[in-house]
Amino acid sequence: MTNPAQQTIWLKDYTPPAYLVESVSLTFALAPRATRVVSKIAFRPNPETADRSFFLHGEQLNLLSAKIDGKEVTPDVTEDGLTCPAPDAPFVWEAEVEISPETNTALEGLYMSNGMYCTQCEAEGFRKITYYPDRPDVMAPFTVRIESDLPVLLSNGNPSASGDGWAEWHDPWPKPAYLFALVAGELVNHPDRFTTKSGKDVELNIWVRPGDEGKCAYGMDALKRSMTWDEEVYGREYDLDIFNIVAVDDFNMGAMENKGLNIFNSSAVLCSPETSTDANFARIEAIIAHEYFHNWTGNRITCRDWFQLCLKEGLTVYRDQQFSRDMRGEAVHRIEEVLALRARQFREDAGPLAHPVRPESFVEINNFYTATVYEKGAEVIGMLKQLVGDEGYAKALDLYFERHDGDASTIEDWLKVFEDATGRDLTQFKRWYSQAGTPQVRVTDDYADGRYTLTLEQETQPTPGQSNKDPLVIPVAVGLLNPNGDEVQPTTVLELTEAKQSFTFEGLSSRPVPSILRGFSAPVTIQKDSDDAERTFLLAHDTDPFNKWEAGRTLAKSVLSRMVLNGETAPTSYLDALRAVARDDTLDPAFRSLALALPGGEDMAQSIFALGHCPDPDAIFRACRSLRDAIAAHLSEPLASLYDQMAIDGPFSPDAKDAGRRSLRQSALSYLTRLDGGERATALYAAADNMTEQLGALASLIANGHGQSEVQSFANQWGHDRLVMDKWFGLQISHAQPEEAVSTAEALTQRDDFDWKNPNRFRSVIGALAMNSAGFHQASGAGYAFVADWLIRMDEANPQTAARMSTAFDSWRRYDADRQGMIRDALTRIGDRPNVSRDMAEMVTRMLG
């Protein structure tokens, strides 16, 4: 493989910067292909190092002039930056560069989206704007002047002055360059205000393209709820006079926490009942909160270097999860967190891309914005909180903000505040940050003379570059039920620290049924020789809602595995248990909906592989379909009454209660459509006045081979709305029959509105195919070839988005020799191009490695 600058960067090689920055002043004269950026940067030697080499990052810049203390200099310019002799004393660097935002399809640095200028600087995009020490441990206050005829000109901090064709912003809070942002465009705003708990009045705005004003109210409401929540729960107040959010159509990720000027993928902020599903509302609420919470965990306290990414991301995800649980219900949200963790992070941990929460090396940092850094990073914080208790956690967080405000910090700093605040030694706990892989905890038990003993053994399989694994500190929350279903031991957290350890419970009059890993207290897999009778018992009686759901989930997986591997049919005992859940009106509708959902193809492939078999995606698809039919037939009566009962009269509300009812109704519909020839779904589609029901009905129709006319009418109705059409593209592929998925995707890419350079549209087709497990893994290899062709095309325009989607191939070693061969060929074809990007080259190398 050709290696475009495949230079590996190591955590152990960290050295402090030679020069620090006192202040930055930037002037932008905006023009689509010739934007001029004038920078004036006050440097001073870093007293903590003797190194005096002056290096500024810079990529794809046309340097027009450079001065040090007013004198022209001629730096030595290379592809990735410049060096220049510099004084061993404070000095002022001035430079002028020219850049071309209009031709920037990578969407990093300054680029254009629908006539609007915007930026994305995390992780290393600022170096495409001007020459700068583009590393997070160099922090400075910024003053920014924007010159343009466009009416709205925004940057970080507070507005300081403006005139005809220009505006100036000043951000007093020292920040690294990755938090820099600039926006210029013809935008309209949805304004509001917020008074902080100490009485500071803050102007809030959501800026959007004209026409999108009607899709801002929910985002604004979520922002104000986030601001209040952070004050109440973490004591954190906002610290500028203004907080701006801008919606951008072309964006690689969900959103970005730039100081005072959050930039959002429009799909992560714009919503309305007619155009957005309940899932969209929930995601928007979580992302708005996430970006806002970064103001303290990420911006006021940032990362020393990119290896510490989980310091800000793990903590901020943990905080947004806490917020969403408070807004939407603890149990249901926890189940959703775990479903996402298993689907993305457990898969990552089990394959060639496994890496620690704090990686030790990288080639391209953009490849490390992963489920492991984000979601496992959040799980690690959840475990820490269980180990030190709620009070210990609150004390540690207060100390963290007090001690490190204004710092670029490390995981060592983070753990030290916990040690200092609680007195607990975290030496062993720290392994969670450095050891990759999902630990397996094997559970055996014994009962004699009123004494019940649980034995827990932990083991983590080798991962790339880490063959030996040490025991971790694993909080295992456990409860015990007696055979009548009464709880005889309320939840207690066992601390597993050894490879093998036993825990004893006394005074039990009969052998209890254990409920292990309540609330999913650690990101591990549990292995226990339980039978379906025990799982059915827990599904009926467990008092811990997470484990009640989990019992149903493991039961479904065990039934499905036997259907796939032994050709069995669904046992009546399972169908009866599920019917009892459907009928149990004491259960929250959202919970019931989750309990009625079956594991998907990818989830089953993971499970079957873990059982030591090679998964056959077609056989899994057939088994899932046959189980759905059995459930539909066995539960037809309760499902039909749920479908009627869960209908909502009155206006649409996106709140969790109504969303839960719609979700349960949709679960019922998806089964009933297998029985009623699409009658209910067709009627619902015609009557729906909100996108949740319209799209849900359409999904049920497509999945069952109906709905051709609805697919057409949907496009006629929504052709003008980019975000709705993304759903339309995606749905046809994700619900396609396996043998039709590739041809459907191919046909959709022929359409004029398949604007593939837009990451959302690209994901809605190529990403949807990669997630249709049986469609993507068709034995012909057509799915692999199709995805590979598009990744190659995208890699040339936007390496970051292409590289992220290449993870579709990361589970390749699970499959049979034919499929493995075809995937290896596809990956080799992607990686062997002379112009392969650094992002993609690293991903392919690791996946084939």
Ligand code: 0A1
């Ligand atoms: N820090 C943002 C996500 C983000 C990360 C990288 C990006 O470009 C490489 C863009 C956004 C967050 O956590 O929300």
Ligand code: ZN
């Ligand atoms: Zn984040």
